[in-house]
Amino acid sequence: MRIEQVKKIAVIGSGTMGSQIAMVCALGGYSVVLNDISDESLVKAKQSLQGHMNRRIKKGRLTEKQVHDAFSNLTFSASLDELTDVDFVIEAIVEKLEVKRDLFKKLDEITPKHAILATNSSTIVSSKIADVTKRPEKVCNVHFFNPALVMELVEVVRGPHTSEETAQTAVEFVKRIQKTPVLLKKEISGFIANRILGKLMDEAVYLLENGYADHEEIDLVCTKALNHPIGPFALMDLTGIDVTYFVRMQRYQESGNEADMPASIIQEKVRNGELGRKTGKGFYTYDESKVKA
Ligand SMILES: NC(=O)c1ccc[n+]([C@@H]2O[C@H](COP(=O)([O-])OP(=O)(O)OC[C@H]3O[C@@H](n4cnc5c(N)ncnc54)[C@H](O)[C@@H]3O)[C@@H](O)[C@H]2O)c1
Known part of the structure; x- marks a missing residue:
C-alpha cells in the first residue's frame, strides 16, 4: 500500500507508548483509533494526554486549535469492531510474544486486507509474529522511543x-508524523538503540x-561525565522496569x-511491583505528578 492511501491509523494498547503514539499520529x-482491552487504561490515557497537551499549550508549543483538532481526530475504544476500516496498525501492547501473536491473528481477520500491521515492540522482530497472518509482506517493526510525544527517532525494521513497498510506506508514514525514520535493512532483536543501550544497562546493574x-x-556519572541526558536507572524507571524484565526474559x-x-x-x-514512575516507585520514588520525590 502506498502512503497516499493511508488515512486511518489504529494504535492497539493505550499504555505508556500507545497513548502517546496515538496522539503523535x-x-x-491522521484519523486515529486508540484501542485497549482495558477501559481503565483508555480513561487514564485520555487524562494523561489532556495533561500533556495543556502543558504544551501553556508553553506555546501548540495552539488550542491544534490540540482541539488532534483530539477530534482521536477515538478511544475497547472494541475491535472499530478496526474494520483502518489502513495502518501500530501494536503497542504488553511485551509478550504469545499475546502479540494472538492479537496479530485477530488483527489479520478484522482489518482490511491492504492494512499494514506494525509492532512497536522494543525487541521482538516481526518475523516472530508475521507467520500468524495471511499478509506477512505487510508486517514490520515500527519502533518509537519513550516518551513518544518528544523523542524524534523511529526505527523501522x-x-x-x-515487502519493499511496506518498508517504504512505513518510512514515509514516520516522516509524515514529523519523526525521523531509520530503516534497518534486515532484522535483529533489539534493533539499534536498545542493543547499544542494553550493554550500558547491564554494566550499570553489575556495578x-x-x-x-x-x-x-x-546515574550521576552517566549524566555528568558521559553527558547522557538521563542515567540508566532513571531511564529504567521512565520506561518501566517490567519492560526491562520482559525484554530479558524474551532473550532468555x-x-x-x-x-x-x-x-x-x-x-x-518486578516481584515487589516497583516498576518505576508508573507505580510511583522504582529505583527512585515519585510523587503523584511523577516527579522524583
Ligand atoms: N515503555 C517503553 O519505554 C517502550 C519504548 C518503546 C517500545 N515499547 C514497547 O511498546 C509496547 C507497549 O509498552 P508500554 O510500556 O506502553 O506498555 P504498558 O504496559 O504501559 O501498556 C500496555 C497496554 O496494552 C494493553 N493491552 C494488553 N493486551 C492487550 C490486547 N490484547 N489488546 C489491547 N490492549 C492490550 C494493556 O491494557 C495496557 O494498557 C511493548 O511492546 C514495549 O516493548 C516500550
Missing part, C-alpha cells in the same frame, strides 16, 4: 517477509549489584542462556 492529521556505587551515583527464552535472565535486582523490583 492525531497531531499529524524490515524483516525477510516484509550496583556488586556494591561499587549506588544507583544515584552511577530465545537463547536458553542463564546469563540472559533479568538481573536479580530487576526481578526483585
Whole structure:
C-alpha cells in the first residue's frame, strides 16, 4: 500500500507508548483509533494526554486549535469492531510474544486486507509474529522511543517477509508524523538503540549489584561525565522496569542462556511491583505528578 492511501491509523494498547503514539499520529492529521482491552487504561490515557497537551499549550508549543483538532481526530475504544476500516496498525501492547501473536491473528481477520500491521515492540522482530497472518509482506517493526510525544527517532525494521513497498510506506508514514525514520535493512532483536543501550544497562546493574556505587551515583556519572541526558536507572524507571524484565526474559527464552535472565535486582523490583514512575516507585520514588520525590 502506498502512503497516499493511508488515512486511518489504529494504535492497539493505550499504555505508556500507545497513548502517546496515538496522539503523535492525531497531531499529524491522521484519523486515529486508540484501542485497549482495558477501559481503565483508555480513561487514564485520555487524562494523561489532556495533561500533556495543556502543558504544551501553556508553553506555546501548540495552539488550542491544534490540540482541539488532534483530539477530534482521536477515538478511544475497547472494541475491535472499530478496526474494520483502518489502513495502518501500530501494536503497542504488553511485551509478550504469545499475546502479540494472538492479537496479530485477530488483527489479520478484522482489518482490511491492504492494512499494514506494525509492532512497536522494543525487541521482538516481526518475523516472530508475521507467520500468524495471511499478509506477512505487510508486517514490520515500527519502533518509537519513550516518551513518544518528544523523542524524534523511529526505527523501522524490515524483516525477510516484509515487502519493499511496506518498508517504504512505513518510512514515509514516520516522516509524515514529523519523526525521523531509520530503516534497518534486515532484522535483529533489539534493533539499534536498545542493543547499544542494553550493554550500558547491564554494566550499570553489575556495578550496583556488586556494591561499587549506588544507583544515584552511577546515574550521576552517566549524566555528568558521559553527558547522557538521563542515567540508566532513571531511564529504567521512565520506561518501566517490567519492560526491562520482559525484554530479558524474551532473550532468555530465545537463547536458553542463564546469563540472559533479568538481573536479580530487576526481578526483585518486578516481584515487589516497583516498576518505576508508573507505580510511583522504582529505583527512585515519585510523587503523584511523577516527579522524583
Ligand atoms: N515503555 C517503553 O519505554 C517502550 C519504548 C518503546 C517500545 N515499547 C514497547 O511498546 C509496547 C507497549 O509498552 P508500554 O510500556 O506502553 O506498555 P504498558 O504496559 O504501559 O501498556 C500496555 C497496554 O496494552 C494493553 N493491552 C494488553 N493486551 C492487550 C490486547 N490484547 N489488546 C489491547 N490492549 C492490550 C494493556 O491494557 C495496557 O494498557 C511493548 O511492546 C514495549 O516493548 C516500550
